[in-house]
Amino acid sequence: MENKVRIQDDLYEAVNGEWLKNAVIPADKPTTGGFNNLADEVEKNMMAEFDDILAGKNKTDIKEMEYAVKLYSKIIDKERRNKDGINPILPLLNKIKGLKKVADLNNLDFDFYSQITLPFQYGVEADMNDATKNSFIILGPNIILPDTTYYTDENLAGSELLKVWTNMAREALKYTDLSDDEINLYLDDCLKFDELIAKRVKSQLEWADYVKNYNPFELNDVINYLKPFDFKKMLNEMYDKLPNEIVVYDPKAIKEFNLYFNEENFKLFVHWTYINTLLSKCPILSLDLASISTKYRRSLMGIDEEQKLEKKAYYMASNLYSEAVGVYYGRKYFGEEAKKDIIELVKKIINTYEERIKNNDFLCEETKKKAILKLSTMEIKMGYPDYIHDIYSKLVFNDSDSLYEAYSKLTNILLKDSLNKLYKPVDRTEWAMPGHLVNACYNPSANDITFPAAILQKPFYSINQTISENLGGIGAVIGHEISHAFDNNGAQFDENGNLFNWWTESDYEGFKNETKRMIEQFDKIPYHGGEVNGELVVSENIADNGGMSVTIEIMHKINGNFKEYFENWARIWCMKAKEEYILYLLSNDVHSPAKLRANIPPRNFKEWYETYNVTSDDSMYIEEAKRIRIW
Numbered sequence: 221m222e223n224k225v226r227i228q229d230d231l232y233e234a235v236n237g238e239w240l241k242n243a244v245i246p247a248d249k250p251t252t253g254g255f256n257n258l259a260d261e262v263e264k265n266m267m268a269e270f271d272d273i274l275a276g277k278n279k280t281d282i283k284e285m286e287y288a289v290k291l292y293s294k295i296i297d298k299e300r301r302n303k304d305g306i307n308p309i310l311p312l313l314n315k316i317k318g319l320k321k322v323a324d325l326n327n328l329d330f331d332f333y334s335q336i337t338l339p340f341q342y343g344v345e346a347d348m349n350d351a352t353k354n355s356f357i358i359l360g361p362n363i364i365l366p367d368t369t370y371y372t373d374e375n376l377a378g379s380e381l382l383k384v385w386t387n388m389a390r391e392a393l394k395y396t397d398l399s400d401d402e403i404n405l406y407l408d409d410c411l412k413f414d415e416l417i418a419k420r421v422k423s424q425l426e427w428a429d430y431v432k433n434y435n436p437f438e439l440n441d442v443i444n445y446l447k448p449f450d451f452k453k454m455l456n457e458m459y460d461k462l463p464n465e466i467v468v469y470d471p472k473a474i475k476e477f478n479l480y481f482n483e484e485n486f487k488l489f490v491h492w493t494y495i496n497t498l499l500s501k502c503p504i505l506s507l508d509l510a511s512i513s514t515k516y517r518r519s520l521m522g523i524d525e526e527q528k529l530e531k532k533a534y535y536m537a538s539n540l541y542s543e544a545v546g547v548y549y550g551r552k553y554f555g556e557e558a559k560k561d562i563i564e565l566v567k568k569i570i571n572t573y574e575e576r577i578k579n580n581d582f583l584c585e586e587t588k589k590k591a592i593l594k595l596s597t598m599e600i601k602m603g604y605p606d607y608i609h610d611i612y613s614k615l616v617f618n619d620s621d622s623l624y625e626a627y628s629k630l631t632n633i634l635l636k637d638s639l640n641k642l643y644k645p646v647d648r649t650e651w652a653m654p655g656h657l658v659n660a661c662y663n664p665s666a667n668d669i670t671f672p673a674a675i676l677q678k679p680f681y682s683i684n685q686t687i688s689e690n691l692g693g694i695g696a697v698i699g700h701e702i703s704h705a706f707d708n709n710g711a712q713f714d715e716n717g718n719l720f721n722w723w724t725e726s727d728y729e730g731f732k733n734e735t736k737r738m739i740e741q742f743d744k745i746p747y748h749g750g751e752v753n754g755e756l757v758v759s760e761n762i763a764d765n766g767g768m769s770v771t772i773e774i775m776h777k778i779n780g781n782f783k784e785y786f787e788n789w790a791r792i793w794c795m796k797a798k799e800e801y802i803l804y805l806l807s808n809d810v811h812s813p814a815k816l817r818a819n820i821p822p823r824n825f826k827e828w829y830e831t832y833n834v835t836s837d838d839s840m841y842i843e844e845a846k847r848i849r850i851w
Contacts, residue, residue, distance in 0.1 A: 225237050228834045228840050229839035229840055230839060231787075232814075235791055235818075246260070247524045248527045250522055250800070251797035251798065252796050254793055258658045258674060261677075263531070265549075266534065267531065270533075282548050284613060287615055287616060288541035291537045291541070294621075295504075295537065297623070301506055301510075302507055304506065304623075306505055309497075309501050312497065313396060313494060317490075319490045326449065330458055336497045337361070337492075337497050339361040339481075339493075340358055340446070340477065342356070344638055344639055344641050345357050345467075346665040346666070349434065351646060351665045351666065351717030352646055354642050355463070357466070359474075360472075363418045364385050365378050365382065367424045368422075371419075377803070381520060386411065388516045389407060389499060392509060393406065393498070405491070409488040409491035409492065413489055416479070416480065420472050422470050424756065430664075431709055433467075433469040433470075435468045437467075438464070439463060445475050449477070505624060507529065514526045538656065540627075540631070542657075543605065543654055544608050547608055548656075549654075549674065551604070554603050554604065554673035557683065559602060562671070565694070567600075569698050569770055569774065572770050573595055577851070584724055584727055587722070590715075591722075594705055594715040595702070598702065599666065603655060603672070605655075609647075611634070617629050651670055652670045656673070657672045657675075659674075659675060662704035667713070675694070679791045680792055688781040689788040692788035693788045697767060697792070699766055699771050700766065701767075704759070704763050706850075707766075738848055740754060741846070742816065748803060750803055750807070752816065757811060761820075761821075765849065765851070768824075768825060772785075772827050775827070782827055782831040789822065793817045794814070819840065823842040824842065
């Protein structure tokens with residue numbers, strides 16, 4: 221607090237300024253501070269756990285954790301990986317290379333399709349219209365650049381990033397048996413195909429409107445859209461009984477699919493999938509290829525150095541065995557006392573939220589009752605699951621397997637398990653996030669909030685912090701996640717997680733007006749040479765606003781210290797990042813920049829002005845007519 225920046229002019233800088241001056245971003249990461257500091261600590265602790273179990277210094281009764289350590293051991297086996305080199309993937313690449321026409325692709329089986337990059341993606345998710353059942357979903361392909369907006373002539377960053385990606389791909393291709401001329405041809409064709417699909421897939425802004433993902437199509441319509449690819453044959457290999465409908469998340473990309481596979485473009489596709497399949501497998505091939513495959517991402521985010529092998533191995537293993545690793549972390553690093561305390565805080569926030577809805581001035585009684593019903597049925601998932609799902613006990617491989625073989629087996633098991641859920645009821649005991657992840661979320665289809673153990677640490681939460689600090693930290697974040705049930709997306713789902721309009725027409729119109737005001741409050745704010753897209757970040761800003769509203773109400777009930785509250789709010793958003801990463805987030809992230817998340821929400825509340833005597837002469841002032849309190 222002892223620096224020249226006045227808190228009335230810049231809360232974020234006043235609280236975090238000294239730290240920001242001295243903080244050093246790790247060479248293998250794009251950012252540090254706030255969430256990232258906690259993630260770094262989890263990373264340090266869990267890597268030590270992996271090493272101790274591997275060395276026999278520590279034992280665990282969680283067999284799935286032992287499987288994760290076994291995979292970790294295989295990933296750090298430099299000698300075996302370098303000896304295998306690119307050889308494990310060559311049979312697959314040669315099969316791709318041999319594709320001359322669509323009929324050749326159609327004659328292959330699902331095992332092949334599941335290993336390569338297709339110009340559509342697929343999976344099984346809870347149905348938005350009936351959250352008790354699962355649906356088969358399909359969407360367009362991934363593109364090279366982070367968003368469709370990067371492909372405009374005005375976006376110089378896009379053309380530079382394409383050069384970086386092309387150089388990376390060229391390096392990897394030199395390890396194959398392609399000649400230099402063939403490499404040039406494959407790269408040219410790949411970029412042409414990428415340009416073709418980039419004109420048809422959704423932008424990040426379009427993806428942010430989550431509800432518009434729900435587009436149920438009759439099965440035969442999708443089969444026809446995907447011709448000349450034999451999608452029906454692929455489904456028949458996956459299921460004994462075909463689904464009646466497919467939920468299409470990205471209709472334009474699917475409706476124009478036949479353009480990708482016409483006679484002229486099929487060759488482009490073959491070269492596109494050859495390169496993308498190779499790059500996707502590089503992390504499990506030789507160390508040189510694994511290193512090459514990091515160059516584009518590091519350039520995109522401004523990361524100076526690639527991660528050390530052991531760190532890569534930890535993340536790869538913990539991602540595959542996520543639930544098991546999360547349970548191990550939760551049991552060891554998160555106490556029952558803290559779990560009880562935080563659950564009580566959540567209940568207090570939900571109860572206060574209910575009171576705020578009852579006193580809301582733009583909802584009628586009918587809508588209020590529906591909103592309160594949604595609150596009362598919201599499930600709380602705190603810390604880590606009580607048990608590990610059976611699928612993790614099936615993630616086994618042979619000691620003699622190469623890393624490529626082992627990893628392919630494991631991902632195939634997980635894929636088939638996911639696809640096999642189609643005709644099973646939705647399992648609401650599954651957690652959206654594992655216990656060792658520093659994050660939190662709300663799932664509209666399950667109407668639940670998940671708070672992994674890893675985020676329940678200082679400065680977000682500690683039984684040793686004051687209640688005011690905890691309310692400004694984890695309390696506001698809990699309120700944020702609850703508010704997602706009533707943001708521009710979540711508000712369209714009912715208490716059962718079904719897409720259903722439970723609003724009166726006039727109430728929803730009032731809510732949309734408030735949403736529009738929230739868009740305008742952030743829209744076009746200049747930031748690091750770019751500007752905020754208020755529409756892209758609106759759902760998260762509604763949630764921040766709601767989280768602050770409900771916790772400020774609790775602060776009054778407990779006669780809390782508002783200085784501790786607001787300053788810890790600023791502290792949790794503290795972040796120092798590389799310029800490239802800041803601009804990447806600005807274009808692609810649905811969250812506002814961290815500094816704006818710290819500085820703008822408080823200005824909507826009279827308590828901010830009263831606590832620090834903020835007046836119209838101060839930078840942290842918004843005139844009263846422009847202040848927003850939705851929930």
